[in-house]
Amino acid sequence: MTPRFRQALAFEWIKFRSVRSTVWTTAVMAVLPVPGAVFVAATESLQPDDTVLGGSLTIAVPALMLAAVVGALVMCGEYGSGTIRTTFAAVPRRGTVLAAKAVLVAVLLSALALPSVTAAYLVGDALLDDSYAQGDPMPALLGVAGAFAVAGLLGLALGTLIRHAAGAVTAVVAGLVLPSMLGPLFGDAERWVAGISPTAALEKLVQSSDATAEAVGSLGAWPSLLLVTGYTALALLAAAALLRRRDV
Template identity: 70%
Template sequence: MNTITTRTPGFREAAAFEWTKFSSLRSTRWTTAAVGLLTVAGAVFVGLSGSLQPDDTVLGGSLTLAVVALMIAGVAGALAVCGEYSSGTIGSTLAAVPRRGRVLTAKAALLAGVLFPLALVSCTVAYVLGDAILEDGAYAQGEPFPALLGIAALFAVVAVLGLAIGTLLRHSAGAVTAVIAVMLLPSLFGPLFGNLQRWIAGATPTAALEKLTQTSDASAEAVGSLGAWPSLALVTGYTLLLLLLAARSLHRRDV
């Protein structure tokens, strides 16, 4: 009598499945490409338009549109899972890889693995272009390294944040709205909280980005008194917490 055993796919197989889906979806391909293109386009626009403020840095001015690109990174993360719910393929995914935590971990690793090098290359290119286009000696340079590594890490973290939100909400429109709200609303409504403004606004990914890019807008009143790296650590911390909540939610649901 022959016994047929079925082996549960390991992490490598799960990651390969996720890459196939990620690379075949137009929504994730285009949003990911937009992250790099917007960052570089922003540097060219600021350099040619002469719109950089006198007290800004070359690094901060070159990465002017990095804030928008960062939001798109979060949207890409949300779409990586919400696209499966809208198309109904999430059931097939969980049938192929029954360990749901492994599925979510593979998605997170894929997003981080794609967004980190993409952001590092595009932000570095943007800085080099901005430095070449802007008038020599007219602005402070800023300190690009290791700041660019932190910026790239922030893009990866925000993509995983979008994944966690998308897993919890399971609806593309709702998840995209939630991602944008997390990025913008604390800064917009921070003044309503008086002395707490700097802490509320300072906990956002956009605040961490402004500190890392050393833009003149990164005042303590607007983005909190934490340093750039502690802000990045704070965003990473609550992103991991949301990812754990998303994993628990995924385990408890039927699909």
């Protein structure tokens, strides 16, 4: 890393941990999967064809949404408070600012998600009875952590494009939820419409019984995650291009 980028990354870390909304949202995201696994086991709500891995990570979907919200807040919070002007004065290269935010979001979310979802799986494995199939936790848990990072980057891209916290959060949550809700309206194309969401990639990775080809697309778990990563990268490139053209 160049000295300029390291300095920008240090600035972003200081700002991140200084804003309560991002800190608390990130904390809830990291904590949520474990009590979710306990709840699922206590209520005995799994289907007979579900797996221990899928059941333990049932609440990973709302946690993934929070990861996307964190990404949006990292950029929109500065526009809302007006500190974005100070940021651009300190680091005039706006692409460097966005890159520093992207690295921070990706590394932090994946680093928090991996132990969180691993702990949730271990708790579920201890509490659920042996009648359920185990599932294959590795390397699926690594992919789940990657999905959290990708969701956060998608939120960051939309936050940069929209600049308004409420609008960006609404857009990113809609992007995670609406494909599976609207998929049935598209007939035979349902599997493709529903399959483009990060939540679809997550459900495939955790081997949920709900992750059927009809519901979340016929792509495998890793190709699905790769697809989501690809259009997230394009969204970040569009955000970077627009950021350079704006006055602020």
